Amino acid sequence: MKGMLIKLLLLVVMVAAIVALILVTVWQSKEIARLRENFITEVNGERDVQQTITKDELKKLFSEEVEKLKEYGIKPRQVENVINVEYHYIDTLRYRDTLVWVYDTSKKSICTPFSVSAECYTIDGEIVGDTLEITRHTSNDEILVSLYKEKRKCIFSKRRVKAIAISACKGDTLSVIRNLKIGR
Numbered sequence: 001m002k003g004m005l006i007k008l009l010l011l012v013v014m015v016a017a018i019v020a021l022i023l024v025t026v027w028q029s030k031e032i033a034r035l036r037e038n039f040i041t042e043v044n045g046e047r048d049v050q051q052t053i054t055k056d057e058l059k060k061l062f063s064e065e066v067e068k069l070k071e072y073g074i075k076p077r078q079v080e081n082v083i084n085v086e087y088h089y090i091d092t093l094r095y096r097d098t099l100v101w102v103y104d105t106s107k108k109s110i111c112t113p114f115s116v117s118a119e120c121y122t123i124d125g126e127i128v129g130d131t132l133e134i135t136r137h138t139s140n141d142e143i144l145v146s147l148y149k150e151k152r153k154c155i156f157s158k159r160r161v162k163a164i165a166i167s168a169c170k171g172d173t174l175s176v177i178r179n180l181k182i183g184r
Helices: 002-044 055-061 063-071
Strands: 051-053 081-086 111-117 121-128 131-139 143-149 161-167 173-182
Touching: 002 051, 051 055, 055 063, 055 173, 081 143, 081 161
Parallel strands: 051 173
Antiparallel strands: 081 173, 111 121, 121 131, 143 161, 161 173
């Protein structure tokens, strides 16, 4: 009787060990597939294709982003996605040192402030003597960031998650620097 009980216990331990090994193998194969996808995305330079990283990788590899999020009270464990967008602002104003005569009979002043406003920006400055001085330049823009699944290239290809960032002001798309999904 005791021999049968020992054999049964040994059988249960062996089955548990086999199940544990199968679970570890499945986890490792998923991890290898994740790392392979991330590597292929990096090598191809596809910055808008989503990569999956762990919370530890987020802390180690993207510490600048983590610090910025902490400034706003967001802890790394709360983060589900990180999308970096690059927005290049080009100032097309021409600064000239030209002779400008301003004659105001009520104030008798040679300093005249001005403000130019448009939908996306405001420029404040003043004309002092014969120079134009820009004192403040403000850009206002709303950026829409969206994640979407791209269309399959063939029936066997995996659908990848891509990111797009659209400027509300100009209606153009912005460069996506990084598209990360935070896993466990």
